[in-house]
Amino acid sequence: MEGLSLANLMLGLETAFSPMNLLFCFVGVTLGTFIGVLPGIGALAAVAMLLPVSFHLEPATALVMLAGVYYGAEYGGSIASIILNIPGTPSASVTCLDGYPMAQQGRAGVALFMTAIASFCGGIMGVIVMVFLSPVLATVALSFGPAEYFSVMVLGLVAASIVSQGGALKGILMVSVGVMLSTVGVDINTGVERFTGGLIELRDGVSLVIIAMGLFGVSEVVSSIHTNLGKRAEHKIDFASFLPTRDEWFRSIGPVLRSGSIGSFFGALPGTGQTVASFVGYAIEKRVSKNGDQFGKGAIEGIMSPESANNAAAQTAFIPTLTLGIPGSATMALMLGALMIHGIIPGPRLMTEHADLFWGLIGSFLVGNVLLLILNIPLIGIWVRVLRVPYHLMYPTVVVLLCVGVYSINNSAFDIWVMLVIGVMGYVMRLFKFEPAPLLIGFVLGSMIEEFMRRALLLSRGDFMVFLERPISAGFLIAAAAILGWGLVSGFRARSD
Amino acid sequence: MIARWMTAAGGLLFLALGLFFVTGALDMDLGSARRMGPGYFPLLLGALVSVLAGAVVVQAFLRRDENGRPDLRSFAAVSAGVLAFALVTPNFGMIPAAFLSVLVSSFADSRMIFAQKFLLAVGVAGAVWVIFILALQLPFETFRTP
Numbered sequence: 001m002e003g004l005s006l007a008n009l010m011l012g013l014e015t016a017f018s019p020m021n022l023l024f025c026f027v028g029v030t031l032g033t034f035i036g037v038l039p040g041i042g043a044l045a046a047v048a049m050l051l052p053v054s055f056h057l058e059p060a061t062a063l064v065m066l067a068g069v070y071y072g073a074e075y076g077g078s079i080a081s082i083i084l085n086i087p088g089t090p091s092a093s094v095t096c097l098d099g100y101p102m103a104q105q106g107r108a109g110v111a112l113f114m115t116a117i118a119s120f121c122g123g124i125m126g127v128i129v130m131v132f133l134s135p136v137l138a139t140v141a142l143s144f145g146p147a148e149y150f151s152v153m154v155l156g157l158v159a160a161s162i163v164s165q166g167g168a169l170k171g172i173l174m175v176s177v178g179v180m181l182s183t184v185g186v187d188i189n190t191g192v193e194r195f196t197g198g199l200i201e202l203r204d205g206v207s208l209v210i211i212a213m214g215l216f217g218v219s220e221v222v223s224s225i226h227t228n229l230g231k232r233a234e235h236k237i238d239f240a241s242f243l244p245t246r247d248e249w250f251r252s253i254g255p256v257l258r259s260g261s262i263g264s265f266f267g268a269l270p271g272t273g274q275t276v277a278s279f280v281g282y283a284i285e286k287r288v289s290k291n292g293d294q295f296g297k298g299a300i301e302g303i304m305s306p307e308s309a310n311n312a313a314a315q316t317a318f319i320p321t322l323t324l325g326i327p328g329s330a331t332m333a334l335m336l337g338a339l340m341i342h343g344i345i346p347g348p349r350l351m352t353e354h355a356d357l358f359w360g361l362i363g364s365f366l367v368g369n370v371l372l373l374i375l376n377i378p379l380i381g382i383w384v385r386v387l388r389v390p391y392h393l394m395y396p397t398v399v400v401l402l403c404v405g406v407y408s409i410n411n412s413a414f415d416i417w418v419m420l421v422i423g424v425m426g427y428v429m430r431l432f433k434f435e436p437a438p439l440l441i442g443f444v445l446g447s448m449i450e451e452f453m454r455r456a457l458l459l460s461r462g463d464f465m466v467f468l469e470r471p472i473s474a475g476f477l478i479a480a481a482a483i484l485g486w487g488l489v490s491g492f493r494a495r496s497d
Numbered sequence: 498m499i500a501r502w503m504t505a506a507g508g509l510l511f512l513a514l515g516l517f518f519v520t521g522a523l524d525m526d527l528g529s530a531r532r533m534g535p536g537y538f539p540l541l542l543g544a545l546v547s548v549l550a551g552a553v554v555v556q557a558f559l560r561r562d563e564n565g566r567p568d569l570r571s572f573a574a575v576s577a578g579v580l581a582f583a584l585v586t587p588n589f590g591m592i593p594a595a596f597l598s599v600l601v602s603s604f605a606d607s608r609m610i611f612a613q614k615f616l617l618a619v620g621v622a623g624a625v626w627v628i629f630i631l632a633l634q635l636p637f638e639t640f641r642t643p
Contacts, residue, residue: 053633169556173549177511180518180542192535195521218579225571225605392608396599397621399575403582403598404591404625408635416583420576427572431565432507450538462531 004135008359015360016367021064024057028065029368032072033375036079037383039086039228039391040221040398043073044331048209049405051338059342060357064364066335071123071314071365074274075372078115078307079383082108084231086224090216090437091274091310094282098295098302105298106241112384113242114300115307116376118256122308123369125260126267126315131362133268133316134351138323140472141348146455147466151476153326153445153452156271158480161438162487163276169488171438178442179449181206188447189454201414210406210419211443212330215436217402218423221395223430228391242377248300255285255301259309267313270320270328271441274310281309315365322346322358326448333444501558508553515550518543571605578602590641591630596622 015021035046046069054062077092082099095115102111144152157179161171184195185205196202244252259281266277285305286295295302320326325347327333339346344354351358376383406419426436460466468474518539528534578601585594599618603609609617629635 049633052635167556169549169552173508173511173546173553176542176546176549177514180515180539180546183518183539183542187535189533190526190535192525194525194535194539195518218575222568222571222575223565225575226568229606229608390608392603392606393617395575395605396578396603396617399578399602400582400595400598400621400625403579404595404629407582407586407591407637408629411636413583413587416579416586420579420583423579424576427567428510429507431567432504432510433565434507453538454533457530457533462529464530 004131008355009131009363011356012359012361012363013366014363015060015356016064016363020058020061021360021364022367024061024065025068025364025368026371028068029072029075029371030375032069032074033076033372033383034386035069036073036076036088036092037386038394038398039080039084039088040217040224040395041401042089042216043070044209044212044334045217045402045405046073047331047334048213049401049408051334052408054338055341059339059344059354060360062338062342063335063357063361064368066338067318067361067364068368070317070331070335071311071368072372074123074307074311074314075116075119075376076383077310078119078303079112079376079380080387082111082115082303083384083387084228086228086231089274091278091313092306093275094278094306095303097282098297098299101296101298102300102303107298109241110244110248110300111303112380113377114244114248114252115303116373116380118252118304118307119311119376120369120373121256122260122263122311123315123365123372125257125308126264126312127362127365127369129264129268129312129316130319130365134319134323134358137319138348138351141324144324144348144472145470146452146459147470147473148476149324149326150449150452150456151467151473151480152324153270153449155476155480155483156269156326156328157438157442157445157449158271158484159266159269160271160276160441162483163272163279166433166435168484168490170434171487172484174434174436174438175442178439178444179446180442181211181439182443182446183450188451201412201418205447206418206422207409207415208330208333208440208444209409210415211422212440213402213406214419214422215426215429215440217398218419219426219430219436221398221402222423222427225391225395228395231391244300251291252300252304255281255289255305256308258288259285259305260312263309263312264316266309267316267328268319270324270326270445273317273329274313275437277309277313278306281305318361322350322361323348327444328441330440330444504564505554505557507564508550508557511550512547512554515543515546515548519547574605575602577604586638588641588643590639591637592622592626592639595625 047066077089078095080086080088081092081095082103085096085100087093099111157175161175162168186203262281263277266272282305286292289301317328320328321332327336406415522536522540525536526534527536578598581601582594582598596618599621603614
């Protein structure tokens with residue numbers, strides 16, 4: 001287990017505490033919280049807009065800032081859930097279930113305080129898992145061939161599709177459509193144009209950011225305008241009533257530990273992420289808790305569980321991204337891109353070849369989580385004030401931010417047209433109850449899956465058994481088949497009930 | 498029966514998309530499993546999508562799914578706002594585009610009178626200028642004469 005040593009941890013903290021990294025960590029987490037608080041715009045749009053800025057920074061500093069935006073948004077997301085019953089980020093939607101009832105009972109202060117604590121504990125748990133798991137995974141991954149990479153991505157995609165809300169079948173369809181769309185553009189091996197219709201702009205394929213902003217930005221704004229209008233922060237937050245009762249402290253420990261572990265697991269699996277983690281964490285907690293019947297009516301467990309799960313997942317999402325080079329989400333794919341522009345190739349060798357970057361990032365996670373605790377407890381008033389801005393002022397602003405964000409990638413108006421087309425598609429999909437999230441992750445992993453499949457089959461001389469003959473690869477595929485079978489069967493059961 | 502077809506329409510759209518990729522892929526060199534040609538992987542995925550979409554169509558008839566209700570006003574206003582940005586930016590620059598985009602998309606609701614919407618548009622355009630051009634120094638064309 002090379003890599004995990006006191007010297008490396010010290011190196012990490014030293015890197016994290018350099019003045020530049022501290023400054024950009026602060027900038028990142030503050031911006032992340034702000035973006036998280038605003039409904040309709042998420043970490044992805046912010047990271048996309050900051051990418052051009054990050055090229056001028058040192059690679060470690062750039063990643064520290066972008067990562068700060070990413071996990072900072074998870075803290076901010078719960079604030080809108082509690083105060084307005086609108087999730088600020090998709091992964092905070094579960095927090096609405098118990099957070100908003102708490103606010104209605106005049107306990108918004110307690111809910112905000114406790115979600116900050118839950119987020120902090122979840123985040124730290126995620127960092128600990130990352131410290132211990134990454135070196136192990138990096139060592140194992142050194143023996144990975146293309147077959148293993150292919151199979152682990154299949155496992156991630158199957159897991160992502162099963163937990164989608166429209167049912168397993170629609171989820172798998174969405175994942176497959178995403179993978180299929182990733183073939184648009186020039187085939188890197190033969191130089192043949194595929195499905196471009198002769199358009200030069202499509203030669204490099206459709207940019208991930210544009211797909212994401214269309215599917216989540218534009219269609220989200222359209223479908224949220226009339227549900228969110230008129231919702232305003234009306235509850236006066238009584239700052240004297242921050243502290244929960246002793247009983248609530250006690251009842252929070254179990255959910256935080258359980259959901260933090262669940263979140264760490266789903267974050268580390270490429271394909272699933274914070275949203276899946278928070279849904280599963282909440283569902284399990286509802287079953288095991290003695291207060292299960294209180295869930296949905298303002299139970300403290302109901303906010304502690306999703307918030308610790310999604311923050312743990314936000315940290316462990318960096319594990320596959322950095323040690324395998326497989327991004328678990330669209331935002332992670334952007335960070336991978338940010339690293340590659342600096343000439344750093346993520347993968348099992350990153351931890352040894354760029355030890356300062358890897359451990360510096362982990363050090364900055366610790367710093368960032370402490371900063372976020374300060375931003376979210378003593379300074380909570382600022383964020384609540386942001387939400388006093390009525391939604392009819394907010395949504396036109398979000399529309400422009402999406403346009404500027406997409407335009408900033410290539411200074412191309414064509415990209416905005418593509419975003420519009422995808423946004424319209426996304427809205428129609430929503431009306432037919434198809435979820436956009438599995439499509440996006442399919443698109444993210446699509447071209448890598450094709451490449452690794454091609455390489456694996458080349459090595460095996462066209463024999464498909466290669467995926468089952470290699471034990472690690474077979475293990476991933478068996479797990480994927482088991483999840484798939486379980487998802488389809490439970491889907492049938494739910495129907496006959 | 499019409500209602501059933503309406504819920505199945507989503508699946509039919511993806512069926513069409515899958516078949517489009519299948520026919521497109523068949524025009525390309527497929528190669529073999531050992532040396533996958535450019536068409537090999539899209540053909541595989543196109544077929545998979547078509548089969549799954551077919552299953553979703555069947556499922557829509559077996560199950561009583563309901564579609565969401567479209568919000569045409571928000572849809573039109575936001576789309577027109579994005580469209581305005583796409584049309585104005587290459588001709589007049591980013592600041593007029595931001596202004597017009599806010600103004601157009603704000604017509605999704607009627608909570609403000611026109612003058613208020615106008616002021617919001619001026620404010621957001623100003624903020625875009627300060628944040629993206631003055632502070633972040635992104636290489637945008639602020640104003641432009643066609």
